[in-house]
Amino acid sequence: MDEPVSPFDVALSRRGLIALAAGAPLLVVGLAAVAHAEEAPAICVDLDTLPASQKGMRRSIGFRLHSPDPKKHCSLCTFFTGAAAGCGKCQLLSGGSVAATSLCDSFAARA
Ligand code: SF4
Structure with missing residues (x-):
């Protein structure tokens, strides 16, 4: 019961x-x-507020904030230097900030 x-x-x-x-x-x-x-993705750079020189450099190398290819993005590029979490600097952009997940046409895989 x-x-x-x-x-x-x-x-x-x-x-x-x-x-x-x-x-x-x-x-x-x-x-x-x-x-x-x-x-x-980390927001490392505000493209709208960049100086004209940075905008021009990014345009000339086909910079995209978000890579469509998981195997090709800034953090895997030889020109990338890591900084804050998810962000870094690009040598081709004169040390300009990029997101680890960004990409451009000059991507060169690290050896
Ligand atoms: S060269 Fe291109 S892919 Fe490489 S770190 Fe710079 S912006 Fe990213």
């Missing part, structure tokens, strides 16, 4: 369900934010 359930147990159980129901969406949003943060 089942044991009798006290009103306290029922209230606790309801509270637990309500708390779980209220917390579940927050957990999902939190996990999605963490996943998105891992995928989002």
Whole structure:
């Protein structure tokens, strides 16, 4: 036979369900934010505010903020020097900032 359930147990159980129901969406949003943060490339440079010389150099080498090829991006390039997390400097851009995930037509794989 089942044991009798006290009103306290029922209230606790309801509270637990309500708390779980209220917390579940927050957990999902939190996990999605963490996943998105891992995928989002670092923002190392604001292309709109660069000096004209940097804009011209970037245009001439076909600079793209985000590489479409996971095997070719700045952090794998011989001209890249790492700096802050996800960011670095490019020798071809006179030390201009690039994201590790950026790419240009002058990419040269590190030996
Ligand atoms: S040469 Fe191009 S791919 Fe290499 S670090 Fe500079 S911008 Fe990135």
